[in-house]
Amino acid sequence: DTEVTQTPKHLVMGMTNKKSLKCEQHMGHRAMYWYKQKAKKPPELMFVYSYEKLSINESVPSRFSPECPNSSLLNLHLHALQPEDSALYLCASKSGHYNEQFFGPGTRLTVL
Amino acid sequence: AQSVSQHNHHVILSEAASLELGCNYSYGGTVNLFWYVQYPGQHLQLLLKYFSGDPLVKGIKGFEAEFIKSKFSFNLRKPSVQWSDTAEYFCAVNPRISSGSARQLTFGSGTQLTVLP
DSSP: OOOEEEEOSEEEEOTTOEEEEEEEEOSOOSEEEEEEEOTTSOOEEEEEEETTEEEEEOSOOTTEEEEEEETTEEEEEEESOOGGGOEEEEEEEEOTTTOOEEEOOOEEEEEO | OOEEEOOOSEEEEETTOOEEEOOEEEOSSOEEEEEEEEOTTOOEEEEEEEOSSOSEEEOGGGOEEEEEGGGTEEEEEESSOOGGGOEEEEEEEEEOOOTTOOOOOEEOOOEEEEEEO
């Protein structure tokens, strides 16, 4: 299994809602990432987990809360988001041997 | 910290034309180099990668890239483009590190390629 899966594919939420994005990989990778991507722009790194511990937080607002329950799963909890948070949220995991990141298909989030 | 420059923001070609997209990086140490493609409405896909060895790397769909260390460049090429190559192309680098460590992948700003039928 060489893929990263993300659910849901699409999410529409109001500014007062609480929702979660889910990411899963079964490649045995020990580093997992959350990125935010706006249209026609490169992905922007949000969080990095290494061996299930948060190792990088790129000054992301607290309305985004990551969680790594185990080495295969990565969640992103969303609360009180703003319309400008609408974007494609990408998850990735990294092969330790070659430092290659494998990207999931993303969750397209719309905040109303 | 490393940075990546893609100087061509939008390239428009006719089918069968040759393609070369520029990518330059700045980093003092050894790097891993990648080209990703994102077709309209789709996710990032790896086109090719360079870690070491032969600086001419062949990827999927007929793409290739050449690493020129002295120029800090990793340009993407394809001899004859197709309409289906219309997409956004991102160059990315990260520092070469020991196995098991997590490091940031730095992306260039992207190049939109439009191939006219």
